Amino acid sequence: MKCQHCEKPATFHITELTDEQPEELHLCEEHARTYLMQSEVEEDDVPSIAGALAQHLKINEAAEQLAQLDQQACPLCGITFYEFRHVGRLGCPHDYICFEDEIDPIISNIHSATAHVGKQPRSGAEGTDQRTELIRLRREMEQAIQVEDYEKASQLRDQIAGIEDDRTGEEV
Amino acid sequence: MFLDELVGNGGEWLKGTGPESDIVISSRIRLARNLSEFPFVRKCSDADKTAIENRVAALINQESKWSDPVNYFRIDEMNDLDRQFLVERQLISRELAESNGARSVLVDSGEKFSLMINEEDHLRIQAVQSGLDLTEAWHRINAIDDFVDSCLTYAYHPRFGYLTACPTNVGTGMRVSVMLHLPALVMTRELEKVFRSLQKINLAVRGLYGEGSEAMGDFYQISNQITLGKSEVELVQQVNEVIPVMIEYERKARDFLLRESRDELSDRVSRAQGILQNAKTISSEETMHLLSSIRLGVNMGLIEVELPMLNRLFLQTQPAHLQKLIGGKLEIADRNIHRAKYLKKSFNLGDN
Numbered sequence: 001m002k003c004q005h006c007e008k009p010a011t012f013h014i015t016e017l018t019d020e021q022p023e024e025l026h027l028c029e030e031h032a033r034t035y036l037m038q039s040e041v042e043e044d045d046v047p048s049i050a051g052a053l054a055q056h057l058k059i060n061e062a063a064e065q066l067a068q069l070d071q072q073a074c075p076l077c078g079i080t081f082y083e084f085r086h087v088g089r090l091g092c093p094h095d096y097i098c099f100e101d102e103i104d105p106i107i108s109n110i111h112s113a114t115a116h117v118g119k120q121p122r123s124g125a126e127g128t129d130q131r132t133e134l135i136r137l138r139r140e141m142e143q144a145i146q147v148e149d150y151e152k153a154s155q156l157r158d159q160i161a162g163i164e165d166d167r168t169g170e171e172v
Numbered sequence: 173m174f175l176d177e178l179v180g181n182g183g184e185w186l187k188g189t190g191p192e193s194d195i196v197i198s199s200r201i202r203l204a205r206n207l208s209e210f211p212f213v214r215k216c217s218d219a220d221k222t223a224i225e226n227r228v229a230a231l232i233n234q235e236s237k238w239s240d241p242v243n244y245f246r247i248d249e250m251n252d253l254d255r256q257f258l259v260e261r262q263l264i265s266r267e268l269a270e271s272n273g274a275r276s277v278l279v280d281s282g283e284k285f286s287l288m289i290n291e292e293d294h295l296r297i298q299a300v301q302s303g304l305d306l307t308e309a310w311h312r313i314n315a316i317d318d319f320v321d322s323c324l325t326y327a328y329h330p331r332f333g334y335l336t337a338c339p340t341n342v343g344t345g346m347r348v349s350v351m352l353h354l355p356a357l358v359m360t361r362e363l364e365k366v367f368r369s370l371q372k373i374n375l376a377v378r379g380l381y382g383e384g385s386e387a388m389g390d391f392y393q394i395s396n397q398i399t400l401g402k403s404e405v406e407l408v409q410q411v412n413e414v415i416p417v418m419i420e421y422e423r424k425a426r427d428f429l430l431r432e433s434r435d436e437l438s439d440r441v442s443r444a445q446g447i448l449q450n451a452k453t454i455s456s457e458e459t460m461h462l463l464s465s466i467r468l469g470v471n472m473g474l475i476e477v478e479l480p481m482l483n484r485l486f487l488q489t490q491p492a493h494l495q496k497l498i499g500g501k502l503e504i505a506d507r508n509i510h511r512a513k514y515l516k517k518s519f520n521l522g523d524n
Contacts, residue, residue, distance in 0.1 A: 076211075077212075077215050087214070089292070089337045090337055091212060091214070092211040092215060093327035093329070096329050096335050096342075107332065107342060110339060111342075111343065111398040111400035113401020114331070115401065116332060116333025116342075117401060118333070118404045119314075122318075124330070128335075131209040132208050132209065135209065135211050138220070142217065164209075
């Protein structure tokens with residue numbers, strides 16, 4: 001893919017998380033640098049995912065690191081970091097854990113804060129950790145059905161039912 | 173059907189009652205919540221979406237938990253007109269109306285709360301109060317949230333708080349917003365200056381229908397930009413503190429207009445009334461614009477029109493409302509004719 005502003009190959013794929021549709025930019029290193037510098041200047045306007053990533057990854061190492069990062073996928077929902085950057089939306093609650101190092105600077109850039117203050121759900125974070133496993137199991141069951149591995153699918157179904165019935169943290 | 177019963181009235185947010193209701197239209201709070209055992213909506217399979225709907229729909233049966241009877245609508249089974257009708261009433265978002273797959277909304281019969289299922293997040297809970305009353309909206313939505321939390325497991329992270337599909341909503345998942353009618357600040361061209369200073373303290377300004385919508389009828393919503401690092405009560409406070417300042421600015425601008433250009437203002441209001449009473453065809457944008465002038469005139473004592481009727485007309489002259497009142501789908505040209513007739517009738521009869 002070519003840079004939006006010149007003929008060089010686009011090595012930077014930036015997604016701006018704005019209030020409306022996420023905006024996509026494909027830029028060569030030089031134009032990316034110009035763009036990222038400019039986003040830092042306009043810092044107090046729209047929170048920028050680009051600005052945050054630029055702070056996190058040193059600009060000169062960025063292309064290579066980003067390419068590696070883009071390949072990483074969440075073991076539960078399967079979303080890649082590239083897809084997250086591309087659409088500006090995460091795939092499942094576990095992404096906040098598996099991409100924590102990458103998401104952390106983005107969040108602190110958006111909110112100028114790094115930790116939640118305020119209300120907590122009744123079952124805290126433990127309930128989440130137990131039940132996000134269901135996302136992986138259901139996905140594996142779907143895949144097993146697709147390849148007609150019904151034995152595996154039925155094992156998975158029992159496992160899913162077991163966790164669903166475990167009302168830990170839920171009102172009986 | 174419940175929807176048809178709604179057509180005739182103005183909904184909670186346009187009741188025009190409550191503290192400071194000449195300027196503050198409504199107070200609204202929404203919470204974004206996700207269930208921990210499903211992917212976020214964009215990554216959900218059809219089966220996931222249906223399972224989420226079923227789990228949330230089961231809450232309706234616990235009737236004792238709701239103060240008013242609750243209605244449940246499948247948005248995917250609705251026609252376009254009914255969807256748009258719910259958008260105009262601010263019971264669902266445009267995104268929910270326009271997206272795909274199994275999605276629905278719970279609405280109480282007083283329209284004081286709604287719960288969208290499978291929007292960008294699994295749940296978007298909303299509470300609305302007429303006038304300036306964020307504290308009451310917070311108490312109500314907090315109770316609903318506790319009730320849902322007692323039945324389902326929310327996605328939560330010890331440091332990031334309530335987890336949402338978009339990192340811009342993470343933390344409290346809360347948006348606190350107040351809708352204001354600011355015609356005098358628009359006329360004196362002071363509004364932009366005021367909005368720039370709001371942005372500096374992390375408050376966002378949006379039009380009548382939220383993100384990306386224009387400020388139809390001089391209605392503006394002021395809301396918190398960030399959701400992490402401040403408690404729910406602090407977020408309510410942050411918006412609450414700035415509203416009296418906004419009210420003061422608008423009042424000063426009104427006084428200025430009265431002092432400096434009373435005749436022009438009075439002329440503008442009377443002309444607006446003249447057009448609304450006599451037009452043969454009129455668009456919804458022009459209607460909103462003129463109704464705004466009349467609302468200003470009433471609140472400044474320049475003209476006598478019943479406020480509840482006026483507030484209701486803001487809603488009932490919008491496309492989907494008008495079509496439901498007339499009783500069927502109409503092309504734009506026909507809508508404009510029917511709108512003119514409806515306005516003429518309303519102004520001549522007054523509020524009955």
